[in-house]
Amino acid sequence: MAVTGMNFTLLLPELILVATGILLVLLDLFTEQKRVLVYAGLAGVLASLLALIPGFGTTASIWADMIQVDSLAGFFKIVFLAVTALALLVSLEYVERRQIQAGEFYALLIFATVGMFLMASSLNLLVIYLGLELVAIASYALVGLLKQDGRSVEASIKYLLVSSATSAVFLFGISLVYGTTGSLALPQIAQALAAGAASQPVLFAGMLFLLAGLAFKVAAFPFHMWAPDTYEGSPTPISAFLITGAEAAGFAALLRVFLVGLPGLADAWTTIFAALSVLTMTYGNVTAISQTKIKRLMAYSAIAQAGYVLVGLAVATGQGTAAMLYYLLVYAFMTVGAFAVIILVANSGAGEEISDFRGLSQRSPFFAWALVIYFLSLIGIPPTAGFFGKLNLFSAAIAADMTWLAVVMVINSVISAPYYFKVIRTMFLEEAAEAEPVRAPASLTWATAITLVVTILLGLVPDQVYSWVRLVAGAL
Amino acid sequence: MPLAAYLLVSLVLFVLGGLGLMIRRNPLVLLMCVELMWNGANLAFVALGRGLEAMSAHVFAFVVITVAAAEVAIGLAILVLVFRGKARQDVDEVNLLGERG
């Protein structure tokens, strides 16, 4: 007897990542050259990316329907691998400087990526939950790895308590949905809904629990309170990794659970997502204005951006999904890029206050201009990738007769401009305390260059990428 | 014994855990409250699995137990770090991060 649909080829990307993670743990034990770990990690990520190729364009349910291989999973895997590779790059210098235990750091980063893979590539609530927990457990440790720093430990314990409580909520939601529909597989749940289970109040409660659990993971408004503290206290590369990767994984799970599993309750959850979206983006942007620490600013900015992405779920159309995917792709690159600059400034001896960016335009023009482009993209100023991301969400909202949501988005973009410009003004108009140029390690320069190129490219050829994303969204 | 009774107990466990999370202040107790919530959900699973006569729920319960163990292990490790920094018994004293600082 064997499992139905045993398929190693299609599971290869995950297998390679797991092997890489274990290899990193073992390598760390037997070598003093910690840089080797980064190179091994990057090689593993690249191998996993190559292993994605055979599965491209195929749609298959493998391993007893536990793993779903389709273009949506493929899309998210590419995003996760890109984020992980960039996180490895920006960590290289940071880990050495802060004397973080390198083996644990890189191995956990890879394991968290495996968790994200599972979240994006399953139609079974059990596997989605398992992926969610793999990401969460790895990130608790990652957030607290600056063990000498009380802030890092504090961020870790706060993240742990809130996140595990929400996991419990999510779990209870799964049990309620399972109890009413008799299945953990999302397609079967959808069938049960269509056959009349939708009218049960218990199922509705289960849906609310699932929604709350996942909304925590993407830091949507009433469920966001862990995010600023966690992102401020954790090692900066991990903030970048969690804000982009873990959040994208959360959205992947949201897409799967609600669009595939619970379309029968769409009337209810579209309204909830619309409300969450408005609250989240407004709260994030308004709170970000008064921030003085760059990482907190980025945290609130991340909350606001999650609000924009939620628009795609509020409209619940193919166009909305495509717009979400496009935005998540763009967002991953511009945010990791911005964090690369933050790491550079922090490494140069200055702190992580916004005032530490004074005179960066003289100290390091390349990085200062790169940050300008990321920020313009985050605001959504026309020629940048972020603009097209917002435009897609905007037109998806209009096409779904939710013009008011589109209007709120535009108003929010206007609100968001001042706090980004505050940082830009600090970099260009204020004099630095010390004028000597910042020494940039090659890894950070590479990370910044790559994200910069992608951010600009996505802004130059948005149509091609968007038509690809449209295709991917059709697979859902 | 009807299924509803088991579900009621699971709900009570879950709500107790949630309440404890809100009113208790010792991080170790908070961790235990979270465990209570997890076990509440898990009990619901096992009960429903019996009710539906499906094995998938039992498998799920195993997985949840394992995940809970991993979560507690890492939670305790982080708690040790918190206590090592300063003998803090109260989560309200863990307040280096925030708008004021």
Added chain:
Amino acid sequence: MVINYLEVGIFALVAVAFVAITLAIGSLLRPKNPYANKLAPYECGEIPVGDGQVRFHIRYYIFALVFLVFDVEIIFLYPWAVVLEQLGLFGLVEMLIFLGLLVVGLVYAWRKKVLRWV
């Protein structure tokens, strides 16, 4: 259904009552003469030192963690053992891989000198 539990209920009541009544009679009849030595905890004739609620050394916690991993592993081994014959070689290899992954954790603990008692 419920009537079947009646006997159990009566039995439980009798059991509780028996203990309570015996203890009550004992406390009425016996002489009461407490003094410090008599009230001290019995530690094989030794005079007790320190508080009963001692703090355990943090090092036990690490052992507990290592133990936990292999403790929880058992819940996967039992169902596996039940169906091993039907799973055949595939099941065996699968479980060996699973155990192998756990051994990596043990190797990690060993190399990080967690297992050494200092």
